[in-house]
Amino acid sequence: MIKKVAILANGGDVAGFNAVIRGIVKTAENSGVECYGFIDGYNGLLKNDYVRLSTAEAGNAEGILPKGGSIIGSSTNANVFNYKVVNEDGSVEYKDLSDVCIENVKKDEFDCVFTLGGDGTQKSARDFSLKGINVIGVPKTIDNDVACTDITFGYNTAVSVAMDAIDRLHTTGETHHRIMVLEVMGRYAGWIALEAAIAGGADVALIPEIPYDINRVAEKIKNRQKRGKEFSVVVVAEGAKPKDGDIVVENVRDNGKGVDNTKLGGIGPVVAKQLEALTGLEARNTTLGYMQRGGTPTAFDRVLSTKYGTAAMRFALEGKFGNLVVIKNGKIDYASLEDVVGQNKEIGAVSGNTAVSNQRKVTMDDDLVKTARSVGINLGD
Numbered sequence: 001m002i003k004k005v006a007i008l009a010n011g012g013d014v015a016g017f018n019a020v021i022r023g024i025v026k027t028a029e030n031s032g033v034e035c036y037g038f039i040d041g042y043n044g045l046l047k048n049d050y051v052r053l054s055t056a057e058a059g060n061a062e063g064i065l066p067k068g069g070s071i072i073g074s075s076t077n078a079n080v081f082n083y084k085v086v087n088e089d090g091s092v093e094y095k096d097l098s099d100v101c102i103e104n105v106k107k108d109e110f111d112c113v114f115t116l117g118g119d120g121t122q123k124s125a126r127d128f129s130l131k132g133i134n135v136i137g138v139p140k141t142i143d144n145d146v147a148c149t150d151i152t153f154g155y156n157t158a159v160s161v162a163m164d165a166i167d168r169l170h171t172t173g174e175t176h177h178r179i180m181v182l183e184v185m186g187r188y189a190g191w192i193a194l195e196a197a198i199a200g201g202a203d204v205a206l207i208p209e210i211p212y213d214i215n216r217v218a219e220k221i222k223n224r225q226k227r228g229k230e231f232s233v234v235v236v237a238e239g240a241k242p243k244d245g246d247i248v249v250e251n252v253r254d255n256g257k258g259v260d261n262t263k264l265g266g267i268g269p270v271v272a273k274q275l276e277a278l279t280g281l282e283a284r285n286t287t288l289g290y291m292q293r294g295g296t297p298t299a300f301d302r303v304l305s306t307k308y309g310t311a312a313m314r315f316a317l318e319g320k321f322g323n324l325v326v327i328k329n330g331k332i333d334y335a336s337l338e339d340v341v342g343q344n345k346e347i348g349a350v351s352g353n354t355a356v357s358n359q360r361k362v363t364m365d366d367d368l369v370k371t372a373r374s375v376g377i378n379l380g381d
Helices: 017-030 041-047 098-108 119-130 155-176 191-200 214-226 267-279 299-317 337-341 367-374
Strands: 004-009 034-038 050-052 083-086 092-095 112-117 135-139 178-184 204-206 232-237 249-252 262-264 282-287 323-328 331-336
Touching (some): 004 017, 004 041, 004 098, 017 112, 017 299, 034 041, 041 119, 098 119, 112 119, 112 299, 119 135, 119 337, 135 337, 155 178, 155 191, 155 232, 155 282, 155 299, 178 191, 191 232, 191 367, 214 232, 214 267, 232 267, 299 323, 299 331, 331 337
Parallel strands (some): 004 034, 004 112, 112 135, 178 232, 178 282, 204 232
Antiparallel strands (some): 083 092
């Protein structure tokens, strides 16, 4: 019987975190279950730092539906299975501190831990599941790259922000006869770039799944010039790369082993400079960055997040642990965390763009690709 549960939010922040938390808490309260939140993701689980969550009058989970970010914080550098520890002498070593987390869960008498996060978060959730902890994951990321689900919460809001930016860049480009390049997030998946390009009426969309030929892009822009259109809008995913080239890396962080330390960024200015040289048109780049993560969630994400949160709590009451709440064919369902991590079976192993990663990426037979091509969006190939 479920009496006491905990939530942790992990990874980069997204709009919808709080809506999921609210959905879990409200459903828990309606079932007589106490709900708590670990502060700052897996770091809070390791430190056993948590707070009671409540939607009662003046409660901390009341009125949070439209609020961006996470009221219980989050962390992007906490792989507790391979945790970076700085010793008193300044030396650094990596330790498996997962057993400390497990003892905390047992000591606190939590019957289930909800893990709100992307592929790395759910990889750790699967590892905890193997070690006997009752976990249920909820798929979060603006990148929309979590396996086994049709869509992640936070993604729609990010696309909407990118679309709004395209609309604004369109008018500037048309006025000044320029090529307007917009660099968007997405890591190694092109979902944001592709869907935003379609929604915003962009002329080019460069995504990680299709290595691009800059000359083909320039040809598209020149053809527009011949038809009297002296401007173009180009959307570039941060993980896009040229044929026979590689991704542009802004920085390599030291957030510990077992996490993706590569910070992508910088492809937009590269593409803008190349297109300016090839077409003779002035080109300007805008990197949208963290604007895509912040702010209030769209109506779609508020509903999706609420569906995810309420379903997660219902599945806990039904004892369906070791699973990820998903959307399949438009309906709430669940998938085994084993299926979610795919071949990434080693406990504490690196998540992200590796040979064993199980990230959901754009395929060439996806409706978005077909739609983009049908309306004349150049994909760089």
